[in-house]
Amino acid sequence: MKRFLAKRLIASTVIMWFATVLVFSLSRAAGDPTYLFISEYTTDEVIAEWRKEFGLDRPYPIQYITWLWPAIRGDFGASLNEARPAFDVVIQKVPATLQLAAVSFAFAIAVGIPIGALSAVRRGSWWDLIGRVIALIGQATPNFWMGIMLVLLFSVQFELLPTSGRGGVDHYVLPAITLGSGSAAGLVRLTRSAMLEMLDSEFVKFARAKGVSGETVVWKHAFRNSLIVPITYAGLILAGFTTGTVVVETVFGWPGLGRLAVTATNDNDFPVMSATVLLFTLMYIIVNFVVDVSYAIIDPRIRRA
Amino acid sequence: MTTAPIEVELPRLNGNGRSVPSQVWYVIRRYPVLPAVVLVAVAFAAVFGPLLTTYDPQFGDLSAQVTPPFWNEGGSTAHLLGTDALGRDIVARLLYGARLSLTIAGIVLVTGGATGTLLGMIAGYFSGWIDEAIMRFVDLTLGVPFILVALVAVIVFGASLELIIILLVIFSWSGFARQVRAETIRLKEMDYIAYAILSGASTIRIFGRHILPGVFNTVLVIATLQVGSLIIAESSLSFLGVGIPAPRPAWGVMVADGRNFVSIAYWIALFPGLAIFLLSYALNFIGDWTRDRLDPRLRQI
Numbered sequence: 001m002k003r004f005l006a007k008r009l010i011a012s013t014v015i016m017w018f019a020t021v022l023v024f025s026l027s028r029a030a031g032d033p034t035y036l037f038i039s040e041y042t043t044d045e046v047i048a049e050w051r052k053e054f055g056l057d058r059p060y061p062i063q064y065i066t067w068l069w070p071a072i073r074g075d076f077g078a079s080l081n082e083a084r085p086a087f088d089v090v091i092q093k094v095p096a097t098l099q100l101a102a103v104s105f106a107f108a109i110a111v112g113i114p115i116g117a118l119s120a121v122r123r124g125s126w127w128d129l130i131g132r133v134i135a136l137i138g139q140a141t142p143n144f145w146m147g148i149m150l151v152l153l154f155s156v157q158f159e160l161l162p163t164s165g166r167g168g169v170d171h172y173v174l175p176a177i178t179l180g181s182g183s184a185a186g187l188v189r190l191t192r193s194a195m196l197e198m199l200d201s202e203f204v205k206f207a208r209a210k211g212v213s214g215e216t217v218v219w220k221h222a223f224r225n226s227l228i229v230p231i232t233y234a235g236l237i238l239a240g241f242t243t244g245t246v247v248v249e250t251v252f253g254w255p256g257l258g259r260l261a262v263t264a265t266n267d268n269d270f271p272v273m274s275a276t277v278l279l280f281t282l283m284y285i286i287v288n289f290v291v292d293v294s295y296a297i298i299d300p301r302i303r304r305a
Numbered sequence: 306m307t308t309a310p311i312e313v314e315l316p317r318l319n320g321n322g323r324s325v326p327s328q329v330w331y332v333i334r335r336y337p338v339l340p341a342v343v344l345v346a347v348a349f350a351a352v353f354g355p356l357l358t359t360y361d362p363q364f365g366d367l368s369a370q371v372t373p374p375f376w377n378e379g380g381s382t383a384h385l386l387g388t389d390a391l392g393r394d395i396v397a398r399l400l401y402g403a404r405l406s407l408t409i410a411g412i413v414l415v416t417g418g419a420t421g422t423l424l425g426m427i428a429g430y431f432s433g434w435i436d437e438a439i440m441r442f443v444d445l446t447l448g449v450p451f452i453l454v455a456l457v458a459v460i461v462f463g464a465s466l467e468l469i470i471i472l473l474v475i476f477s478w479s480g481f482a483r484q485v486r487a488e489t490i491r492l493k494e495m496d497y498i499a500y501a502i503l504s505g506a507s508t509i510r511i512f513g514r515h516i517l518p519g520v521f522n523t524v525l526v527i528a529t530l531q532v533g534s535l536i537i538a539e540s541s542l543s544f545l546g547v548g549i550p551a552p553r554p555a556w557g558v559m560v561a562d563g564r565n566f567v568s569i570a571y572w573i574a575l576f577p578g579l580a581i582f583l584l585s586y587a588l589n590f591i592g593d594w595t596r597d598r599l600d601p602r603l604r605q606i
Contacts, residue, residue: 011444015444015445015448015449018445018448018449019448019449022449022454023457026454026457026461027461029461029462030461030462036460036461136586139586140533140582140586140589141582142537142540142541142544142557142560142578142581142582142585143541144541144544144545144557144560144561144578145560145574145577145578145581145582146578148563148564148567148574149574149575149578151567152567152568152571152574156567156568239450242450242452242453243450243541246452246453246456246545247541247544250545251564261456262456262545262546264456264460265456265457265459265460265547266546268460269460270457270461273456273460274457276453277450277453277454277456277457280450281448281450281453284449284450288448
C-alpha cells in the first residue's frame, strides 16, 4: 500500500509539473509575452521594468523558474482587468464552484443509481423506459443547450425558478440539473448493467434457491454488490465536472471558477487564466488521487497493478 | 389409404415467417435505422446545403429580424424556422453549419486517429522505453483538464478554425493510442507475425500489412464512439466564444446567439441545439452498435 501511495503521489506531481510547463510554453508560444502579463495601458517605464525583472533575454528554463517560483506561492502577477493579484481573484471564486459541483454530484447519484437499479429489477417497465430516456438525453444533449432550454421552460414559461446568479436554494436547481445530467445518464447505464449482471450471478441464484425472499435478494445481495461499479465511476464524474462547470457557470451566470475562466479568456487576462488553469488542474489531480486511493482500499488487487 | 393435403388458411407470411409489420419492427430493433436516417440527413445537408437554400448564412435581411417559425403567429414560409436577431435565416445557417461540424469532425478524426493509431502501434510493438514514453505522455494529456488548456491557447493565439482543429486533435488522439497499443500487444504475440519477421519482412511492412488490418476494427469502433463527444466538445467551445469564430454558422455559436433572446425568440437557440443533440445521439447510437458488432470487448469504454 505504501508503494502504491508513493507511485500515485509521484505520478500526480509529474502531471502538475507538466501543467505548469504547458502553461509556460503557451505563454511563450506566440512570441513576446509582455502583453500577456502586463496591460497595454501601462507606461513604458513599467513595461521596461517588468521585462528586466522577468529577464526575457535569458534562456527559457531560467524564465520558467522566474515565473514558476512565485507562482507556487500564489503570486501569478496582477490581474490585467482588476487592480489586484490574480490569485486573489481566482481563489475567491472557489467556494461557488465547489458548492455547485457538490449539489450536482448529489443530484447525479440520487437520480442515477436508484433509477439504474430499478430499471434492471423491473426490466421493460416504466422505470426501464425512464432510465432509457435519461441515459439518452443526458448523454447526447450539449450542456449549454440543456441549460438554456431549462431556463426557457422553468424560468420564462412557468416563472418558477430564477434564470441566473447565485442565491437561495432555488438558484441551485437548474444549474445542478444541467451539470449533473450527463453523469446521471452514465450512472443509470452503469448501475443498470451492473445490477443485471448481479441478478444473473450464481450467488444471487443460490440465495434465491435457499429461499431468501425476493426483495431481500434484490436489495441486500445484488444491489449492494453492484454498487462497486458506479462508485468507481465517481472519479470520472468529478473529472467531467471541470469541463461542465465552465459551460454551465457561463450559461447561468454562476460566479465561480468556470465562468471566471471564460471571462478571463475574453478579456485576455493571462495571469488570472494561468492561475485558474493550475488551480483547476490541482483540484482535478487531488480528486483523481483520492479516488485511486479509495479503490485501492476497496479492492486490494489494484494496489499490485 | 391416401392422405388428402390439409388446407389451412395461413396468415400471410414472408420468407422469415414473420408478418410484414413485425419484420419492419425487427429491422428497426436490429439495425440503427433511425440514427442512420438522421446521419444521412445531416450528411446530405453538409454536401448539398448551399443548393437547398437561397439565403446567405452570414448576411441577414435586417427587415426580417427575429421572424418566428412559420407555424407561429407572424411567421412565414419564406423563413421556415424563422430568423435570428440579425435577420439571418435559421435553416440556411443550420445547413451550412452541418457542413462545418462534419468537416471539422472528419479532419479531427482522420488526423487524431492516424496519429493515435501510429503511436499506439509503435508503443505496443516496440515496448520498452518508447512504450513508456508514449504512454506516459498519454497519461499526461489526459491528466490536464482539456477545456482550460484550450482557453489558455485561445488567449495566446486568438480563436480560429485552425486552432480549434489542433486542440480537438490533441483531445482525441490519446483514446486511439491506448486501445491500439493494447490490441498491438495481443497481435504481436501471434505466430503469423513471427513468420513475417522470420521471412525477413521489414518493420514498415509488418506494421502496414500485418498489424494495421488487425487493429482496424478497433480504430473504427473508437472513431465512431468518439465522434459524438467531438461534436459536443466543438460546439461547447464555439458556444463559449472560443471555438469557431462568428459569423461562421457553427451550431454552438448559433445557440450562443439565441441565448440572450430566449425569452422573446425561443427558436434561435432551440433548433441548432436540437441539431447537435440529434447528430450526437445518432453518432453515439451507431458507435455503440458498431462496437457490439465489430469488437464487443471494448464494451467497458
